[in-house]
Amino acid sequence: MTGQLLFGLTFLSALGAGLIAGLFFAFSSFVMTALSRIPSVQGIAAMQSINVAVLNPLFALVFFGTALACIALAIQSFFRWGETGTIYVLAGSLFYLVGFLVTIAFNVPLNDSLASVDPNSAAGADLWKHYIVNWTAWNHVRTVASLAALASFIIALRYR
Template identity: 35%
Template sequence: MSTLSEIVLIAAVIAAGLIAGLFYAYTCSVMPGLARADARTYVTGMREINIAILNGWFALGFGGAPLLAAVAAALHFKSDLRAALPWIIAGFVLLLVMLIVTMAVNVPLNNALEAGFDGDNTDFEALRSKFEGVWERWNLVRTIAGIGGFGALVGGLIAHVRA
C-alpha cells in the first residue's frame, strides 16, 4: 500500500464527512429553525450565515473534498490499489455534483437574497418567498450528494485497506 494514497484518501474522507455534515446540519436544523422565524429574521439570518460561511474552514471541506477525491483517484490507478478506484470515482462524482449544485443554484440564490436586501425598505416576505423553497430543495440535493460522496469514499477506504 502506498502511504501517500492512504493519506490522501483519508483526508478526502475527512473533508467529505465535514462538508456532508455541514449540509446535513442545514437540512435538519438550520433551515427548519429559520422556517419558524418571521420573514425579517429569516432574511437577516440567511444573510449573516452567507457572510459568516465564507471562510477558510468552509473552503477546506467544500473545495478540498472533491479535490482530494480526484487526487486519491489518480493515486489509485496503480494495479495493486485499483479495487478502491470505483468507490473513489463515485465519491468524486457525487462531491462534484454537490459543488456544482452549490455554485449553480445556492450561491446565485444567496447573491439574489443579498441584492434584494435594502435595509428597512426590504420587502422581507417577497424576498423570502423567492428564496426559501428553491434554496431548501437544492440544499437537500447537495446534502444527499455530499453524504453519498462521503459514503462512497468510506467504501473506497475499506476497499483500499482490504487490497
C-alpha cells in the same frame, strides 16, 4: 501517486465529505425550518449573516480542499482502474463534486440574490418565500451527494 498518498487523499476526502455532509444535513433538517418559522425580516437578516460568516478560511479549506482532492482522486482512478476499490474512490469523488457543483450553480446564486435584497422590503419578503423552498431543495441534493461520497470513501478505504 503512491499508495500511501492515495490512501491519505481518500481518508482526507472522507473527512471533508463527512464534515460538509453534516453541515448540509443541519441546514436541511432544522436550520432552514427554523428560519422559515420566524418573520421574513429576521430570516433574511439571519441568512445574510450566515452567508457572510461561512466565507472563512477554515470552511474554504474543507469545502474547496475536498473538491481538489476529489479531482485528483478521480483522475488517478482512471490510472488504477483494475485495482480493488477504485470504483468506490471514483464514485466518492464524483458524488462530492456533484454536490460541489450544485452549490456553485444553484445555492450560491440564490445566496447572491438574497444578499442584494433589503430584509424590510416587500420584495425581500417575496424573495424569501422563493429562497427558502429552492435553496432547501438544492441543499437536500448536496446533502445526499456528500453523504454518498462519504459512504463511497469509507468503502474504498476498506479495500486499501
